[in-house]
Amino acid sequence: MSKPTILLIDDEERILRSLRMLFLSNYNVRMTTDPHEAIRILKTEKVHVIVSDQRMPVMQGSELLRIARDTSPATMRILLTGYSDLDASIASVNEGEVFRYLLKPWLADDVKSAVAEAAAIAEASFSVHSVDLKSVQAGVEHKKPRVLIIDSEEATSITVREILGVRCEIVWAYNAQMAMEELAKQDVSVVVSDLMLGETNVAYILKTIKQLNPQTQCIVVTSFNDTSRLIELINQAQISRYLPKPVGKNLLARNLESMLERFNLLRSQPALQNRQAVAPISDDHEKMQSGNFLGMIGRLRARVAA
Amino acid sequence: MQNACVMGMDVLLREIPGLINSIEPIASDHTVVEVAELFLSRVYVDVLCLPVVENGRLIGVISRHRFLDMYLKDMYLKQFAHRQHRSIRNYINETPLSVELTQSLADAAVYVAENISDSPDFVITRHGKYLGIVTVKDFLRAIDARRGASRAALDGACLQIRSAQQIAVPLGQMVAGVAHEINAPLGYVQNNVTIGQALFSQVHEMIAGYEALVDNLLDEHASSDEISRQMQQITRMRSALNAQEMLGEMQSLMTDSLYGIGRISELVQNLKTFSRSAAVAI
Known part of the structure; x- marks a missing residue:
């Protein structure tokens, strides 16, 4: 098997040269300081992983990755940035749909393992993406999609109800316990969740969702703004959208539609679901909470099976 | 801020000798x-x-x-x-x-x-x-001047507090900017050193293999089996690592690292200069 191709973009050549050495022996390394050149490479070559800087004079990394999504959907996208500003991280979720958001200065092993994981996933995607995606997406909806709203206030769930009406089963959980029970009970297509329910941080629930069902799509709707927490949610929960609260109806409607569509696509093409594989939970407390949650689900399912 | 006030008062307290007629x-x-x-x-x-x-x-x-x-x-x-x-x-x-x-x-x-x-x-x-x-005339003047000076000192202190507040925001931006400027070179310097370290141990191992082979080739008693085993090992290492190419690449990464460290030192130097001139300005 030929080496996978990795495409590196950074406006600092020394960073490119440095990263290149990490991958030289196991990858076919392409690199450029020019995002337009990167787009050209994506159009003409099979690229497994694109690793881009965020702040570049010509184009933001999140913008380049958005274009990469359209140009080469199978390519896995990684952002490697020294900046941890909120706008960049939000754009990298909503537009770039990045697999990993990595920070500079980086640890060689972290970048290497993220790229290796991404390259393997991309290889599996290429076969799927080579067939006509439209026909795949047109796959029939097997049953009514279930949408779970996790929020201490009702407003978001009312908006979701207005948008989706009877097309979906809509469940509102106003505390963490209810949210966990609903997730345990039945598969959820899309979760629309805030990050804080009163004083309770529910990030651990979001970070556990992909372990319950890798196809479940997660939209975060919150007024909570913390860049480092968002970066964690990108890497460890692979949230699909991060929207400001209060959220506009049209914005939410658009994103709900595309997430329901993506859920269907992943159900018909399980090979693609690894594209949202999550990194391990880094916070010890959240790791414990997540473990308890999974334990609870295990017991519940055992009881149902008995 | 407080020091400025105390210093001002201190000057004002030495006024009796200046009033003597x-x-x-x-x-x-x-x-x-x-x-x-x-x-x-x-x-x-x-x-x-x-x-x-x-x-x-x-x-x-x-x-x-x-x-x-x-x-x-x-x-x-x-x-x-x-x-x-x-x-x-x-x-x-x-x-x-x-x-x-x-x-x-x-x-x-x-x-x-x-x-x-x-x-x-x-x-x-x-x-x-x-x-x-x-004289009471001089005395009253001195007391009035002192009150004025206290007020001036107070106004000065307020002004300093205000300007400190004004400085805080751009300072935050500057710190973020400097952090980014240091981050970029730090990124590749750290990575280059990590790569260099790994390469160093690989090359070290390779040289040890060559040396053992040379020793055996010079040794009349060495068995040909041992020599061929060593040669196979060296062949394996050579196919795993193109030492010449990697060392050549490493050479340019070393140059880059020195450049990066130079950039960081320059920034630190600028920060020192800035803090000195800022101290004077305040």
Whole structure:
């Protein structure tokens, strides 16, 4: 098997040269300081992983990755940035749909393992993406999609109800316990969740969702703004959208539609679901909470099976 | 901020010596008419009391107010002509306002306010010895100036607080900018060193393999099996690592690293310069 191709973009050549050495022996390394050149490479070559800087004079990394999504959907996208500003991280979720958001200065092993994981996933995607995606997406909806709203206030769930009406089963959980029970009970297509329910941080629930069902799509709707927490949610929960609260109806409607569509696509093409594989939970407390949650689900399912 | 205020006060507290008016004291055997002439002279126009000193020690003051009072009484009683050549001994206030040189302006003000009787001017002594007088006019000016200065110091402090607040926001932006500027070179320097370290141990192992082979080739007793085993091992290592190419690449990464470290030092140097000039500005 030929080496996978990795495409590196950074406006600092020394960073490119440095990263290149990490991958030289196991990858076919392409690199450029020019995002337009990167787009050209994506159009003409099979690229497994694109690793881009965020702040570049010509184009933001999140913008380049958005274009990469359209140009080469199978390519896995990684952002490697020294900046941890909120706008960049939000754009990298909503537009770039990045697999990993990595920070500079980086640890060689972290970048290497993220790229290796991404390259393997991309290889599996290429076969799927080579067939006509439209026909795949047109796959029939097997049953009514279930949408779970996790929020201490009702407003978001009312908006979701207005948008989706009877097309979906809509469940509102106003505390963490209810949210966990609903997730345990039945598969959820899309979760629309805030990050804080009163004083309770529910990030651990979001970070556990992909372990319950890798196809479940997660939209975060919150007024909570913390860049480092968002970066964690990108890497460890692979949230699909991060929207400001209060959220506009049209914005939410658009994103709900595309997430329901993506859920269907992943159900018909399980090979693609690894594209949202999550990194391990880094916070010890959240790791414990997540473990308890999974334990609870295990017991519940055992009881149902008995 | 607080230091600025304290420093300002400190300067203001040393003001008594600057106010001393070292007028010539009179002796107790001066005549009434002589003292009247002194009070009427241009030199003493602002003076409200005349110190009476004997052997350098203050024995009292003649206050303008009390002097005029008695003068008027004598005229009224038609005893003026008779008394004007007598000594002023009876006119002396023997418990005058008297302040030691080392007292602060503030303490002096409290003392004067509490003990004022016939003259608001007061005498300055040092260990009881006469030095001069402070006229109420100068004293009030000094107190006023000091209040103004305190207010100025306070205004200055407020201004500093305000400008510190104004500085805080751009400072935050600057710190973020500097962090980013350091981050970029730090990223590749750290990565290059990590790569170099791994390469170093691989090359080290390879050289050990070559050396062992050379030793065996020079050794007449070495078995050919051992030599061929070593050669196979070296072949394996060579296919796993293109040492020549990697070392060549590493060479340029070393150059990049030195450049990056140079960038970081430059930034640190600039920060030092900035902090010095900022300290002066504040």
